[in-house]
Amino acid sequence: MDTGSDSGPGVDAGSRTGPDAGSGTGTRPGGGTHPGGGTDRRGGTMRAVKWAGPGRLDEHEVPVPSVLPGRVLVRVSRVGVCGSDLAILRGQHARAEPGVILGHEFVGTVAAADAADAPPVGSQVAVRPLIACADRGTVPPCRACASGNAHVCVALGLYGVDEPGGLAGYVSVRAAAVHPVAPAVPPARAALAEPLAVAVHAVSRSGLTAGATVVVFGAGPIGLFTALVARRGGAGDVLIVEPNAWRREIAERYGFATLPAGADTPALIRARTRGEGADLVFDSAGHPSVALQLTEAARIQGTIVVVGVYKTPPPVDLRTVNFAEHRLIGTRVYTREDFGTAVGLIETDELGLSALPTRTYPLDEAADAFAAAGGGEGSVKVLIEPGHTSGEREQGNA
Numbered sequence: 001m002d003t004g005s006d007s008g009p010g011v012d013a014g015s016r017t018g019p020d021a022g023s024g025t026g027t028r029p030g031g032g033t034h035p036g037g038g039t040d041r042r043g044g045t046m047r048a049v050k051w052a053g054p055g056r057l058d059e060h061e062v063p064v065p066s067v068l069p070g071r072v073l074v075r076v077s078r079v080g081v082c083g084s085d086l087a088i089l090r091g092q093h094a095r096a097e098p099g100v101i102l103g104h105e106f107v108g109t110v111a112a113a114d115a116a117d118a119p120p121v122g123s124q125v126a127v128r129p130l131i132a133c134a135d136r137g138t139v140p141p142c143r144a145c146a147s148g149n150a151h152v153c154v155a156l157g158l159y160g161v162d163e164p165g166g167l168a169g170y171v172s173v174r175a176a177a178v179h180p181v182a183p184a185v186p187p188a189r190a191a192l193a194e195p196l197a198v199a200v201h202a203v204s205r206s207g208l209t210a211g212a213t214v215v216v217f218g219a220g221p222i223g224l225f226t227a228l229v230a231r232r233g234g235a236g237d238v239l240i241v242e243p244n245a246w247r248r249e250i251a252e253r254y255g256f257a258t259l260p261a262g263a264d265t266p267a268l269i270r271a272r273t274r275g276e277g278a279d280l281v282f283d284s285a286g287h288p289s290v291a292l293q294l295t296e297a298a299r300i301q302g303t304i305v306v307v308g309v310y311k312t313p314p315p316v317d318l319r320t321v322n323f324a325e326h327r328l329i330g331t332r333v334y335t336r337e338d339f340g341t342a343v344g345l346i347e348t349d350e351l352g353l354s355a356l357p358t359r360t361y362p363l364d365e366a367a368d369a370f371a372a373a374g375g376g377e378g379s380v381k382v383l384i385e386p387g388h389t390s391g392e393r394e395q396g397n398a
Contacts, residue, residue: 046169047386049366053098054091057367062101065164065172072175073112074125078191078360079166080105081373081382083220083286084309088161089370092311096161103384104129104158105194106166107187115175124185125178126193127166128339131157135174151201151333167366169386179339182347188358189346189398191383192221196342196353197334199225202307203233204338205331206280210234215269215278215297218285219247219258221381222307226282227256228351235280239272241265241290246377250357261289266296273299282307288314295320303327356398360385 044064052058067073082105088096107126110119119125132150134141142154150156159165159173181190199222208214214235216227219242227238240251243261251258259268270277277299283290286308294304295317304326321328334342345351359379361369363386373382381398 047363048101048164048168049103049363049384050099050167051088051096051102055089057089057102057370059364059366062168064170067112067114068172069114070175071114071172072110072118072125072178074106074108074127074166074171074173074178075111076103076106076108076166076168076171076386077124077187078107079103079384079386080191080195081369081384082195085160086370086374087311093161095157100161101164101166101168101171102160103166103168104160105191106159106171107181107190107193108166108171110178111170113175118175119178119180124181124183124187124190126181126190126339126343127159127171127173128177128179128197128334128336129159129165129173129194130177130333131159131162131174135176149335151335156333167363167384167386179343181343185347186354186398187385188360188383188396189349189353189356190343192225192353192356192381192398193339193342193346195221195381196225196229196345196351197339198222198307198331199229200341200345201334201338202226202282202284202305202331203229205329206230206282206303206305207327208233208235208280211236212279213273214238214280214282215241216282216284217241217261217290217294217297218283218287218308219244219251220284220376223282223284224251224254224380225351226284226307227251228254228353229345230280230282231256232345232351237272239269239278241269244376247380250380253355254352266293269297276300277302279303280305284308286310291316295324295326298324298326300324301326303329305329305331307331353398356380358383358396358398360396363387 045061046064048062050058087093110121110123132145132153133155134145144152212235214230216223219240240256241259242248248258281298281304284307291314298304357379358381360383369382369384
C-alpha cells in the first residue's frame, strides 16, 4: 500500500551472493501441474532481493519454493514498489525483519499448484497479499476473521513482510490469494491491482453519494486512484491537493483540478466550495502537515477518510470534529471483493490506467527502483521485473 508523496533516502545496492550473481531468476522449477494432477516438487534456484537492514537491499540466490498443499507457485512478472516498501527500507516498519524477501504488489503466472481451486498453469494472476490468522489455520480465529472481515485481522500479515514476497523469480502463496487476470492485460497494468484495491475500499467506506464534492490529499498512486474511483462512483467536483508539481500535472491530465499544498490550502478549498468545505475529504498523503488541515477542508457534517498510513500518531483537531459533527473513518487495505473489483477495472481499463506513466527496472537494479520510487517524479508507479537483468530498463505506460 502506497501512502502518498513519500520521499525515500539514498539506497545502498548491497551485495550479491551465490554463484552467477547476474543470472536473473535462476532455474525454473520442473514441470508443474494442473490442479488435481500430481505436483512436481523439483527445486532449483532463483534470484531474490532481501532487505538487509536500514538503507540496504541485497540480492541473493535462494531455492525456488516447494509447492506445498493448498499453495500456488507463481512465476513473478512485475512487482510494484510501494510507500510501505520504502518505510521498510528505512527501518521504519514495525514487523519487517532483515532477511525478508520484499514485495507485496505483484502479479505473475501460475507455474505449479497443489490446490483443487487453483487456476490452470500458465494463467495470469494478481496476488492479494494479505495473510489473516484464519489463513494460518488459527483456531479459533479472531473476531474479525470469524465475522468475515479478515482484512482487519488482529494478527494481519503480508507477503513481503511476514512471508517471502514477490521480489524473486517465484513466490509460493495460498491458493485463496490468487485472482485470475485476463491474459490480454499487460503485466505492468495488472500489477496495479493491489494499490487500486486500496482506493476501491476507501471509496466504498466513504458513503460517497452522487454529485458529492471531493478533496483528495496526495497524488501518489493511492491518491490518484482514489480520485479516479470516486469520479467513477458519481462524485461531482474532485480536487487533488499535492505538493509535487509533476504529480499535479499527471492528475490534471486525468481531468482533475489541483492545488499545491500549503498553509492556505483549506482556505482555497473553501473558496471553491461556496465557503463550506468538501463533502468528502480523503487523506491519501499520511503526512503530519495534512492531518491538521483535514477538519478545515471538510464541510459541517462532512466525512473525512484516512487512507494513508501515518508513521507516528499526528495531531488532529478533534474539537472541530465535535463541533462540525464530522464523520472520521479509518480504512485498512481491502476486502477480497474490493480486490476483485480492482482487477475488473484493470481488465476493462475503465479508469484509463493504461496511460499511467510507469518505469520498470530489472531485479538487479532494485536499489535504483527504490530510489526512483522515493523521488516522486518521472513515473507514478515504479515496477520491478524479476526476469530481466541490467540494461533492460523499461519506461512507458501501464
